[in-house]
Amino acid sequence: MTGVGRPIHSQAKFLQQSPLGFVLTGGEASDYNAVPDLLAIPVGKPRLFLADKGYDGDFLREELLIHGIRPVIPPKANRKNPPACDFRVYKDRNRFERMFNRLKQFRRVATRYDKTRKSFSAFLALAAAKIWLPYFVNRT
Numbered sequence: 001m002t003g004v005g006r007p008i009h010s011q012a013k014f015l016q017q018s019p020l021g022f023v024l025t026g027g028e029a030s031d032y033n034a035v036p037d038l039l040a041i042p043v044g045k046p047r048l049f050l051a052d053k054g055y056d057g058d059f060l061r062e063e064l065l066i067h068g069i070r071p072v073i074p075p076k077a078n079r080k081n082p083p084a085c086d087f088r089v090y091k092d093r094n095r096f097e098r099m100f101n102r103l104k105q106f107r108r109v110a111t112r113y114d115k116t117r118k119s120f121s122a123f124l125a126l127a128a129a130k131i132w133l134p135y136f137v138n139r140t
Contacts, residue, residue: 008124010038010099019099019128024117032060039067048072050093103127 010019021041023034031054049055049064050072061083064071072089075082104110106127114120 008100008103010096019103019124019131022121022124022128024121031055032057035060035063039069045069048089050090050096052093099131102131106130 008022008024010022020043021038023037023041025031025034031051035049035055045067046069048071049069053074053076056073056076056079061071061073072086072093074085074087074090103124106123108114108123109127112120114123
């Protein structure tokens with residue numbers, strides 16, 4: 001989720017559309033600078049890395065392949081030799097967009113009322129916990 005202020009990068013559980021962790025970056029920082037912190041989140045190793053064109057870079061693709069993670073990133077339009085992208089798999093990226101939209105239902109996340117990084121990330125953790133709760137509660 002990007003925009004004015006602090007872009008939010010997330011690692012998420014694919015089928016449940018539930019966030020596993022967040023990395024906040026500055027508004028002017030490049031997207032691919034958050035990848036090492038995303039991969040350092042202490043959860044299982046991802047098989048795929050679905051991302052938008054902001055993450056496109058040869059160094060990042062090589063780093064992901066070294067770690068055994070398949071990058072699914074569409075190439076930027078200005079690349080001379082664009083790498084292949086599995087657009088059938090890339091279509092599933094909308095699940096992550098829907099997860100961010102669920103996070104934006106919390107007004108403090110959408111409007112970024114919090115002044116400090118610490119309080120904003122704390123509220124993100126609370127919002128993620130609220131999203132996760134239905135998966136732990138017995139619905140019978």
